[in-house]
Amino acid sequence: MKVEMGRPIGDLAADAVDVDSEDEEEEAAAAERRRRITAAAGGDGEEELLVPPLNFAMVDNGVFRSGFPDTSNFKFLKTLGLRSIICLCPEAYPEANEEFLKSNGIRLFQFGIEGCKFLSSDIRDCHVQEPFVNIPEETIREALKVVLDVRNHPILIHCKRGKHRTGCLVGCLRKLQRWCLSSVFDEYQRFAAAKARVSDQRFMEKFDISSSKHLSTTFSCSKR
Amino acid sequence: MKVEMGRPIGDLAADAVDVDSEDEEEEAAAAERRRRITAAAGGDGEEELLVPPLNFAMVDNGVFRSGFPDTSNFKFLKTLGLRSIICLCPEAYPEANEEFLKSNGIRLFQFGIEGCKFLSSDIRDCHVQEPFVNIPEETIREALKVVLDVRNHPILIHCKRGKHRTGCLVGCLRKLQRWCLSSVFDEYQRFAAAKARVSDQRFMEKFDISSSKHLSTTFSCSKR
Numbered sequence: 150m151k152v153e154m155g156r157p158i159g160d161l162a163a164d165a166v167d168v169d170s171e172d173e174e175e176e177a178a179a180a181e182r183r184r185r186i187t188a189a190a191g192g193d194g195e196e197e198l199l200v201p202p203l204n205f206a207m208v209d210n211g212v213f214r215s216g217f218p219d220t221s222n223f224k225f226l227k228t229l230g231l232r233s234i235i236c237l238c239p240e241a242y243p244e245a246n247e248e249f250l251k252s253n254g255i256r257l258f259q260f261g262i263e264g265c266k267f268l269s270s271d272i273r274d275c276h277v278q279e280p281f282v283n284i285p286e287e288t289i290r291e292a293l294k295v296v297l298d299v300r301n302h303p304i305l306i307h308c309k310r311g312k313h314r315t316g317c318l319v320g321c322l323r324k325l326q327r328w329c330l331s332s333v334f335d336e337y338q339r340f341a342a343a344k345a346r347v348s349d350q351r352f353m354e355k356f357d358i359s360s361s362k363h364l365s366t367t368f369s370c371s372k373r
Numbered sequence: 374m375k376v377e378m379g380r381p382i383g384d385l386a387a388d389a390v391d392v393d394s395e396d397e398e399e400e401a402a403a404a405e406r407r408r409r410i411t412a413a414a415g416g417d418g419e420e421e422l423l424v425p426p427l428n429f430a431m432v433d434n435g436v437f438r439s440g441f442p443d444t445s446n447f448k449f450l451k452t453l454g455l456r457s458i459i460c461l462c463p464e465a466y467p468e469a470n471e472e473f474l475k476s477n478g479i480r481l482f483q484f485g486i487e488g489c490k491f492l493s494s495d496i497r498d499c500h501v502q503e504p505f506v507n508i509p510e511e512t513i514r515e516a517l518k519v520v521l522d523v524r525n526h527p528i529l530i531h532c533k534r535g536k537h538r539t540g541c542l543v544g545c546l547r548k549l550q551r552w553c554l555s556s557v558f559d560e561y562q563r564f565a566a567a568k569a570r571v572s573d574q575r576f577m578e579k580f581d582i583s584s585s586k587h588l589s590t591t592f593s594c595s596k597r
Contacts, residue, residue: 329422
């Protein structure tokens with residue numbers, strides 16, 4: 150599932166329907182406000198402020214998570230000294246982001262996971278039931294291997310909003326770190342908020358770490 | 374304002390009224406569920422699970438945040454290899470926690486900040502207006518110095534619920550790290566959720582970092 154920089158995995162994404170359009174408008178407005186604040190700070194001759202991507206947070210030493218970074222976030226991302234980025238969206242990586250990766254020597258690992266299982270023909274149903282997304286287990290396992298490999302650190306994990314796909318990957322990492330399920334869900338919900346999905350939580354609950362336990366010993370908050 | 378292990382700052386706390394009793398009940402129930410899960414995992418002969426404190430997160434390299442840790446969290450806290458803890462509550466540190474600090478060689482910095490400005494005589498008003506808390510600026514400045522001193526790392530910042538007092542201290546740290554205000558508030562709200570306070574956000578907005586800028590250069594995500 151690993152692809153090189155900017156190569157999209159199929160074109161299924163074009164058919165995917167996003168059910169969160171109101172949410173997106175809110176987020177676009179918030180992004181615009183942040184851009185204005187940053188511009189204003191620069192315009193006043195003050196030191197320019199940094200704008201972390203939406204839902205940005207540190208997961209563990211050398212591991213970060215966020216929503217999709219845009220150009221306003223590049224200056225901030227530079228401060229992290231990233232070596233790699235895991236993108237969990239199937240769409241082609243935007244040209245500006247590709248350019249940023251190239252000029253900073255950052256490797257892209259793209260693991261395309263659909264954000265919503267509904268295809269355009271299902272749009273009528275989108276508002277009457279929770280969007281159930283099949284998070285593909287094998288893809289998450291492959292992505293986990295990349296996260297656990299310290300040669301890829303510092304690494305940023307992102308999807309579109311940093312809630313569901315990123316939340317599931319980080320949740321599986323927490324299971325490997327032996328966090329109890331309540332704490333895994335607590336963290337997932339902090340980022341997903343009103344958009345938390347039972348199906349995501351069920352995925353994390355079922356995710357079997359018994360075959361991956363040997364990986365967890367090489368990576369932990371305690372190994373500083 | 375810095376006190377040594379276990380010495381409470383005054384007894385004002387006894388008069389403070391907590392307006393979030395429902396919230397507390399919910400949290401106590403969640404803690405109990407987590408304790409049961411952990412106990413069950415141990416009882417089955419499986420490897421015991423780790424239980425991070427409520428609202429636990431990594432802030433930056435060597436800096437963590439959370440709500441008040443209890444005995445169920447000690448095993449997890451051990452994995453962080455903490456050198457220090459900043460407690461922002463004015464109450465005496467619980468005996469079990471003191472014992473944990475002693476046996477793990479962890480230094481306690483206590484900066485007592487009231488969680489709610491209402492005293493018992495004000496209880497009638499508590500439900501009709503937002504609890505306005507005067508976060509004492511000088512105390513936050515002193516606590517920030519401790520956070521920024523890498524000799525104290527790894528360090529855990531906590532208050533009672535890891536929302537307001539911890540949120541303000543972390544927010545001021547983010548300003549020093551040149552985060553734009555929107556991102557500072559976004560992070561604060563992720564932890565405070567429905568309990569977010571305008572007064573806390575106003576405190577962070579007004580917090581002047583111009584005299585502390587020299588400190589920020591020694592500490593950042595980018596200095597790994």
